[in-house]
Amino acid sequence: MNVVVVDDAQVNLVLMSALLGKLPDVEPTTFQVPAEALEHCIRTDPDLVIVDYMMPDMDGIEFIRRFRAHPARTQTPLLMVTADHEKEVRYRALESGANDFLTKPVDRIEFTSRVRNMLSLRAGQVALANHARTLAAEVRRATAEIYERERETLNKLARAAEFRDPETGAHILRMAHFSALIARRMGLDADTQESLLIAAPMHDVGKLGTPDHILLKPGKLTPEEFDIMKQHASIGYEILKGSASPYMQLAATIALSHHEKFDGGGYPNGLAGEDIPLFGRIVAVADVFDALTSARPYKPAWELERARQFLVDGRGSHFDPICADAMLDSWNDVLDIRATYRDES
Numbered sequence: 001m002n003v004v005v006v007d008d009a010q011v012n013l014v015l016m017s018a019l020l021g022k023l024p025d026v027e028p029t030t031f032q033v034p035a036e037a038l039e040h041c042i043r044t045d046p047d048l049v050i051v052d053y054m055m056p057d058m059d060g061i062e063f064i065r066r067f068r069a070h071p072a073r074t075q076t077p078l079l080m081v082t083a084d085h086e087k088e089v090r091y092r093a094l095e096s097g098a099n100d101f102l103t104k105p106v107d108r109i110e111f112t113s114r115v116r117n118m119l120s121l122r123a124g125q126v127a128l129a130n131h132a133r134t135l136a137a138e139v140r141r142a143t144a145e146i147y148e149r150e151r152e153t154l155n156k157l158a159r160a161a162e163f164r165d166p167e168t169g170a171h172i173l174r175m176a177h178f179s180a181l182i183a184r185r186m187g188l189d190a191d192t193q194e195s196l197l198i199a200a201p202m203h204d205v206g207k208l209g210t211p212d213h214i215l216l217k218p219g220k221l222t223p224e225e226f227d228i229m230k231q232h233a234s235i236g237y238e239i240l241k242g243s244a245s246p247y248m249q250l251a252a253t254i255a256l257s258h259h260e261k262f263d264g265g266g267y268p269n270g271l272a273g274e275d276i277p278l279f280g281r282i283v284a285v286a287d288v289f290d291a292l293t294s295a296r297p298y299k300p301a302w303e304l305e306r307a308r309q310f311l312v313d314g315r316g317s318h319f320d321p322i323c324a325d326a327m328l329d330s331w332n333d334v335l336d337i338r339a340t341y342r343d344e345s
Contacts, residue, residue: 001025001026001027001047001048001119001122001123002027002028002029002044002046002047002048003020003026003027003028003029003046003047003048003049003050003115003119004028004029004030004031004037004040004041004046004048004049004050005017005020005028005029005030005031005050005051006030006031006034006037006049006050006051006052006055006060006063007030007032007050007051007052007055007081008032008033008034008052008054008055008056009032009052010032012052012081012106013030013032015106016028016030016050016106016111017030019106019108019111019112019115020115022112023112023115023116023119026115026119029046033057034051034055034057034058034062034063035057035058037051037063038058038063038066038067041067041073041076042067042070042073045072045073045076046076047076047077047119047122047126048076048077048078048079048115048118048119048122049067049076049077049078049079050078050079050080050081050102050115051063051064051078051079051080051081052080052081053080053081053082053083053086053089053093060080060081060082060093061080061089061092061093061096064078064080064093064096064097064098065096065097067097068096068097074097075125076122077099077100077118077119077121077122078097078098078099079098079099079100079101079102079114079115079118080093080098080100080101080102081101081102081103081104081106082101082102082103082104083103083104099118099121100114100117100118101114102114147247150198150245150247150248151198151247154198154199154201154202154247154248154251155201157202157205157239158172158201158202158205160205160208161202161204161205161206161207161208170341170342170343171290171291171294171343172201173201173341174286174290174337174338174341175200175201175203175283175286175287175289175290176196176197176198176200176201176286177197177337177340177341178285178286178289178290178327178334178337179196179197179200179279179282179283179286180193180194180196180197180200181286181326181327181330181333181334181337182282182285182286182323182326182327182330183196183282183326185326185327185329185330186282186322186323186326195246195247195250196250196279196282196283198247199247199248199250199251199254199279200251200254200283200286202236202240202251202254202255203236203251203254203255203258203283203287204232204236204255205236205239205240205251205255206231206232206233206234206235206236206237206238206239206255207232207235207236208235208239209231209232209235210228210229210231210232210235211228214228214229215229217298218298219298220298230259230267230268231268233255233256233257233258233259233267233268234256234268236252236255236256237252237253237255237256239252239255240252240255250279253277253279253280254277254279254280254283256268256269256280257269257271257276257277257279257280257281257284258280258283258284258287259284260272260276260280260281260284261284261317261318261319262276262281262316262317262318262319262320262321263316263317263318265317265318266284266318273320276320281319281320281323282320282323284318284319284320284323285311285319285320285323285324285326285327286327288310288311288314288318288319289307289310289311289327289334292306292307292310293307293338294343295343304335308328308331311324311327311328312324312328
């Protein structure tokens, strides 16, 4: 263990170094200049610091104040060397952060005992910190495993919906990446972007409850059939709600709200403006754009420019203008996503 000794008197440094050298696994480092010692302590993180009070330029109390001011040195054991009669100095040293004292002239037995006590304290601190790091690493691993299982569950649910839906798996990937892209352009944090990427593919899981003759109908739906189709938003919410998983919670919100329109003309609840959850507003832009530019049994794919104009024209009516602009302003990224996640021939 490394012990730093700070004293302007060379004879004291020699004496304390000799005493420290008799202790097992202790390596003393000595300084006559307090400023140099302080720089060394901040840079190397010693296990114990022994500092004299009476020194030129920077006394022991000032040294302690500066040492303790460093966020990583608030717990390092520190001994101050003072004369026995300097009680006022000791009080100030305690207030500044000293842990204990050595009395001048230094007594060999007292010195050895106090140093051992402080190094034992340091060893306990290090062991506790190592244990805390180990526990934190285990928690991170366990949490990552839980999140991975949640992602796997969500992916399998999305796949289940995909097998009943004429939409392709590539659509799910594209609209999820479009959603994350919009979130990034809007300045949302990386964790939110990742959550959208995971939860957005669940937007149409409610189609598991839509009858085949409606879901797979090649032509235009009748008003009655469309009313049944619209129920998939509420069905998806019912499937996903009530989970402790934040991804499931987000997916439930998206499933329920991604067909709402900014002007209140959407479904299932006719919400308008910012009453529509933000993630529903984001996914609405991503989902509609990709649905328009993808071929379906009931329609051919739109050209990109036509779909882009649809977003422009729908600002403030169908779409939240901020979300629509975030996608329109990231057009090169939109094209890259389309090129990366193509429909199978």
